[in-house]
Amino acid sequence: MMxxxxxxxxxGELEGRKARxxxxxxxxxxxxxxxxxxVVLRANEGLGDKDDIRSQVIEDISFNDLPIIVEAIGTRESIEPILSEIKKNIPYGEVGIMEAYRIHEGESVLPNYDYWMIKVYVKEESHGIKPANYEKILELFRENHLSWSTVTKGIEGFGEDRKIVKNSFFSWQSHIxxxxxxxxxxxTIQKIIPSLKEIDSHEMVVAIPIQLVLNR
Structure with missing residues (x-):
């Protein structure tokens, strides 16, 4: 059960009212x-509400009006009340919900679906030339032959510690x-869950059942 x-x-990044x-x-x-x-993520390219192509053509990235993805994870009880409010307050955009299975401490057995997408949310917290902590997770995926794994850096985020993390141009340390x-x-996903729990850097791990069409 999810x-x-x-x-x-x-x-769109520039959608909004007044100054915000x-x-x-x-x-x-x-x-x-x-x-x-x-977590808030910025796409490199995409389509707007009128099927217009949006890509980075202006040096100041925020003025390209690129698609912004906001992902939020919560229980069904915490997500459901939000939906009606979202419909009232988002004039243009796309909103979707996926069933997810949060990987808690001590749990490693997933419901019986053939394929899963695993999403690991971390704080980068790299310091100078020291490798970023997400690289441990990517290496774990490589060792278990999870081809086409991806790493996406966000703009800002908010975890269970209730602290906001964001990128800063004025610090040599990264906390995005x-x-x-x-x-x-x-x-394979069940096999790597115990190893993921040993990596202290992650904030949240969720698994989402999917239908895999192609992976080669």
Whole structure:
């Protein structure tokens, strides 16, 4: 049985009212709810609400109006009340919900689906030339032959410690949120869960059942 939901919101970076853009309002607003984790990601390219292509052509990246993805994880009870409010407050965008299974301490058995996407949310916390901590997770995925794993760096995030982390141009230390994702058969995903728990850097781990069409 899925014990959590992953809420995914996509809006344009410059969508919004007054001086504050919409995704910042969404991020601030979601913090008021009893959610386990929130992360804000910026796409490199995408389509807008009128099927217009948005890509990075201006040096100042925020003025390209790229798609912004906000992901929030919570229980079904914490996600459901948010939906009606979202419909009222997002004039343009896309909102979807996925069933997710949160990997807690001591748990490693997943429901019986053939393939799973595993999403590991971490704080980068790299210091100078020291390797970033998400690299341990990527290496674990490599050792278990999880091809096409990805690492996506976020703009800002908010975890169970209730502390906001974001990128800063004025610090040589990086504390941005990072999402490491992979898709694999259930036996492989279950195999790596104990090893993931030994890596202290992650904030949250969720698994989502999917139908795998191609992986070669």
């Amino acid at each position: 014990n959590h939901r992953l809420l995914r919101i996509v809006v 853009v919409l995704y910042q309002e969404i991020f601030t607003w979601l913090q008021k709810w009893e959610l386990d984790y929130i 949120p990072v999402v490491v994702e992979a898709i694999g058969p259930v036996h």
